[in-house]
Amino acid sequence: MAIALVLVLVVVGSVLFHVLSPWWWTPIASNWSYIDHTLVITFWITGAVFAAVVLFMAYCVFRFRHKEGAKAAYEPESKRLEWWLTAVTAVGVTAMLVPGLFVWSQFVTVPEDATDVEVVAQQWQWSFRLPGADGKLGTSDSRLVGPENPLGVNPNDPNGQDDVVVEAADLHLPIDKPVKMLLRSIDVLHDFYVPEFRAKMDMVPGSVTYFWFTPTRTGTFEVLCAELCGTGHGFMRGVVMVDSAEDYQAWLQQQSTFAQLSQPEQVGAAEQLRP
Secondary structure, three states: OHHHHHHHHHHHHHHHHHHHOOOOOOOOEOOHHHHHHHHHHHHHHHHHHHHHHHHHHHHHHHHOOOOOOOOOOOOOOOHHHHHHHHHHHHHHHHHHHHHHHHHHHHHHOOOOOOEEEEEEEEOOEEEEEEOOOOOOOOOEOHHHOEOOEOOOEOOOOHHHOOOEEEOOOOEEEEOOOOEEEEEEEOOOOEEEEEHHHOEEEEEOOOOOEEEEEOEOOOEEEEEEEOOOOOOOHHHOEEEEEEEOHHHHHHHHHOOOEHHHHHHHHHHHHHHOOOO
């Protein structure tokens, strides 16, 4: 009886913890709600299975407890039970997977008015590049990466001259403006992860991955690397600050452009692109 009661209390406590926990009441970015809705669906499905299994165990412990003279009935298989379990499992797994397809579609379908923001990862720091007055990011090339051009911006691309370069410093974003995060690594695998934004994505050398979101609350949020990238992985941290429109413009005016940072080195860097 005691064991059966403990199992029932485990189920009741688990349900109460989920219902009373406020973890989904902190919307900070636009993609929070639809990702959380999918997680809630998964929790309810797996929670129902968990509760059913534990309660069934409690029933069995109580119903089939030891009694003098009682003998267990041997039943090696039940076709009817197997079909039921197969069907219920298939429905449950489908119900968990299908919403994820819609969430992924939203996650990578970028609004036309989103601003491109490039995130460049390297052992073990974060750097960023934002479009300048022309609203366009210039192209980049890994062969151009060097001490004077750490992000590998193409000096021959006129769109890149006014790009704002933020090397190993905080990234600022304006509130309520959609941004497309272009993720690039210049050495090994990394993963750009801001827990409060409910967003993360692998960064693969030689490729550009992306996702988008709209910050909906001002504040300071920590950037983590969610992919083991070497001995300094645990220290690869950064900061994203979501500002009001006025504060963002004030910060932007204080930043240097690619042309300002690398004017003397552009001729030499351009030579590296020649075959």
